[in-house]
Amino acid sequence: MKRLMILNGPNLNMLGIREPHIYGTTTLAQIRERCEQQAKQLNLQLSFHQSNHEGELVDLIQSARTSADAIIINPAGYSFTSVAIFDALKIFEGPIVELHISNIHARDKLHRHSILSAAATGVICGLGPYGYVAAMMAVAQMT
16 A cells, blocks of 8 residues: 655644635635545545644654655745755655645745746646645556
8 A cells, every 4th residue: 555645834723714805715624635535535544734833844754764755845934934844755765746826826925836846747736725636646646
């Protein structure tokens, strides 16, 4: 069974109430539930995490070297600022899919360019919560 780690960055625990005009009304708990269902269908062993703390996300990425075959990461605000997460992702040897609920390319200047994309195998953005399912399907084909 392939092992998949899904990481969610800061403020994603507030999905459903945070800027619903951008992120919609689906909660992270609902996304997790859908990911768990999808993991069963794809025969993936899933670990699902959210943290508002950069160091904790770095620790999880480092641990993925021995506990996961692929990573899906929605780095949220760290997409635009975190060299530490970028460096940790570069150490991981399996597929990495960077995921964004909104289309960051259509956002304001501050939210338009992810520095983490250069460490990713692929990037999915603008599909809303369905992006998680699309990323999981892609990872299942990559590993």
